[in-house]
Amino acid sequence: MAFSYLQSCSSSNLVVYQQDHDHDKDQxxxxxxxxxxxxxxxxxxxxxxxxxxxxxxxxxxxxxxDLYQYDPPQLxxxxxxxGKLNEAYFFNEREYIPSKGLAKRRTKSGYWKATGRDTQIFxxxxxxxxKKILIFYWGRAPDxxxxxxxxxxFRVNPSLIPPNSLDNNTITTKVGKxxxxxxxxxxSKEDNKPSKPKRSKKIPQIPEETKN
Amino acid sequence: MAFSYLQSCSSSNLVVYQQDHDHDKDQxxxxxxxxxxxxxxxxxxxxxxxxxxxxxxxxxxxxxxDLYQYDPPQLxxxxxxxGKLNEAYFFNEREYIPSKGLAKRRTKSGYWKATGRDTQIFxxxxxxxxKKILIFYWGRAPDxxxxxxxxxxFRVNPSLIPPNSLDNNTITTKVGKxxxxxxxxxxSKEDNKPSKPKRSKKIPQIPEETKN
Numbered sequence: 314m315a316f317s318y319l320q321s322c323s324s325s326n327l328v329v330y331q332q333d334h335d336h337d338k339d340q341x342x343x344x345x346x347x348x349x350x351x352x353x354x355x356x357x358x359x360x361x362x363x364x365x366x367x368x369x370x371x372x373x374x375x376x377x378x379d380l381y382q383y384d385p386p387q388l389x390x391x392x393x394x395x396g397k398l399n400e401a402y403f404f405n406e407r408e409y410i411p412s413k414g415l416a417k418r419r420t421k422s423g424y425w426k427a428t429g430r431d432t433q434i435f436x437x438x439x440x441x442x443x444k445k446i447l448i449f450y451w452g453r454a455p456d457x458x459x460x461x462x463x464x465x466x467f468r469v470n471p472s473l474i475p476p477n478s479l480d481n482n483t484i485t486t487k488v489g490k491x492x493x494x495x496x497x498x499x500x501s502k503e504d505n506k507p508s509k510p511k512r513s514k515k516i517p518q519i520p521e522e523t524k525n
Numbered sequence: 526m527a528f529s530y531l532q533s534c535s536s537s538n539l540v541v542y543q544q545d546h547d548h549d550k551d552q553x554x555x556x557x558x559x560x561x562x563x564x565x566x567x568x569x570x571x572x573x574x575x576x577x578x579x580x581x582x583x584x585x586x587x588x589x590x591d592l593y594q595y596d597p598p599q600l601x602x603x604x605x606x607x608g609k610l611n612e613a614y615f616f617n618e619r620e621y622i623p624s625k626g627l628a629k630r631r632t633k634s635g636y637w638k639a640t641g642r643d644t645q646i647f648x649x650x651x652x653x654x655x656k657k658i659l660i661f662y663w664g665r666a667p668d669x670x671x672x673x674x675x676x677x678x679f680r681v682n683p684s685l686i687p688p689n690s691l692d693n694n695t696i697t698t699k700v701g702k703x704x705x706x707x708x709x710x711x712x713s714k715e716d717n718k719p720s721k722p723k724r725s726k727k728i729p730q731i732p733e734e735t736k737n
Contacts (some may be wrong), residue, residue, distance in 0.1 A: 344584035345571045346563030347555065350609065359557045372556035397562065 341372060341395070348395045349374055349402070353434045353467065356402075357442035361469050361493045364404055380405040380494060384422045385449050385462040388496060399498035407490045415490065423451040425464055434467070442469045465495040553584060553607070560607045561586055561614070565646045565679065568614075569654035573681050573705045576616055592617040592706060596634045597661050597674035600708055611710035619702045627702065635663040637676055646679070654681045677707040 349372075351360070363370050364377075374394065380403060393401035408416035418425035425447040434442040447464040450457025468489065561584075563572070575582050576589075586606065592615060605613035620628035630637035637659040646654040659676040662669025680701065 341556070343555070343559065344553070346561055346567050346583060346586075347559055347607065348562045349558055350560045350562045351558030352610065355558050371558060374558075395559070398564065 343395055348397055349393075350397065353444060354436040354441050356493055356495075357434055357467055357469050358436060358473075361404075361442070361467060361491065362473060364493070365469065365474065365491050375402045375404055375493060377404040377406070381416075381418060381420050381425075384420045385460065385496065385498070390496065390498070399500065401496050403494050403496065405492050405494055407492065409490050418447065420449075423449055423457060423460070424454055425449050426454065426457070440470050441473055442467055461499045461501065463497045463499055465497075466492050467494070468492045555607055560609055561605075562609065565656060566648040566653050568705055568707075569646055569679055569681050570648060570685075573616075573654070573679060573703065574685060576705070577681065577686065577703050587614045587616055587705060589616040589618070593628075593630060593632050593637075596632045597672065597708065597710070602708065602710070611712065613708050615706050615708065617704050617706055619704065621702050630659065632661075635661055635669060635672070636666055637661050638666065638669070652682050653685055654679055673711045673713065675709045675711055677709075678704050679706070680704045 359371050360375060364375075376389075378388075380388075388401065388403075390396075390399065390401040396402070407418075410416055426449075427445055427447050429446055432444040432446075433440045434444055445466045445468075447466060449460045449462035449464070451460055452458055468491070471489070571583050572587060576587075588601075590600075592600075600613065600615075602608075602611065602613040608614070619630075622628055638661075639657055639659050641658055644656040644658075645652045646656055657678045657680075659678060661672045661674035661676070663672055664670055680703070683701070
């Protein structure tokens with residue numbers, strides 16, 4: 314079973330489940346240049362699985378929000394400490410409608426649309442989760458207008474959750490509902506540059522160097 | 526002057542120069558998911574400038590090596606703690622040949638070749654440095670064979686170095702010689718996937734969800 318397989322991997326460099334450091338968000342004081350930049354399997358195994366099981370997380374960096382209550386510009390991206398520029402992670406529990414399945418990813422002013430096929434997330438040779446990439450469109454499908462907001466939605470492979478850890482009847486829906494999302498605003502090249510980024514004549518030139 | 530301009534920016538979220546935390550490499554014990562992922566201006570202002578001026582760095586993560594003594598596979602990439610996958614940063618001091626300028630970027634078995642134009646690195650509206658992207662080729666120019674090794678070479682804008690901090694006669698060459706390099710091995714799609722990554726039939730399917 315995948316769960317015991319993962320536990321047997323504890324000799325690896327990467328720790329899984331609860332074998333992690335115990336850090337408090339407020340105590341974390343990182344040197345310049347360090348940020349939250351998890352690998353996909355770390356996000357699934359060390360954060361999402363622990364969240365679903367109600368266990369302690371490696372760090373209290375990812376807050377839980379009702380994602381589809383927000384249009385992307387209203388999301389608290391800037392409050393995400395030690396994140397990359399224009400990027401934040403959130404836990405989200407998607408609404409489950411018994412007759413229809415999971416609710417659509419609609420917001421007040423637009424919708425998130427999946428792009429491409431889901432990607433499998435591996436830890437070693439085990440599929441530990443799946444990643445879906447979505448783009449936010451303003452308006453209503455199919456006439457929405459594409460925005461620069463991108464979401465990577467991660468869900469766990471249900472077979473990783475120990476059968477006795479949750480009510481068996483709800484395990485599949487619970488696991489399917491709980492996701493962790495990376496939200497990212499993709500800046501255009503114009504956004505990246507200050508106004509008229511011409512090289513200033515005042516700046517001394519670097520000494521000539523030989524080509525190669 | 527740029528130096529005093531930067532000092533006057535200390536009300537910004539980003540600290541510059543020595544106004545940083547004091548961390549020791551061995552004491553740094555990051556929660557899962559955190560890694561060294563500096564923004565370009567942080568790398569230049571908080572690491573390279575301090576290195577050139579002989580001042581304390583935010584963290585002792587970047588070692589100084591004689592970069593061109595190594596073919597890329599021999600570089601100590603895996604020793605780089607808290608880095609991204611297949612990625613490491615090094616300080617390098619390029620050899621300066623008085624009659625020719627800076628030495629070519631040749632290694633024992635190949636050479637690093639610049640690609641595209643240098644990029645300016647901004648902090649606010651000030652150009653604090655420049656980034657050059659290079660690709661490693663096996664063999665000798667112009668018949669080398671392209672490899673998946675990529676370098677981002679950062680140098681500081683010489684006008685940022687306070688005039689009284691170094692010998693005026695050597696400041697330009699010294700600043701031009703000292704660089705910080707990000708070395709990265711770009712995996713092919715085949716490298717990323719374990720053998721035959723087909724979805725296992727044993728894995729329970731996620732509940733059907735409505736499209737959107």
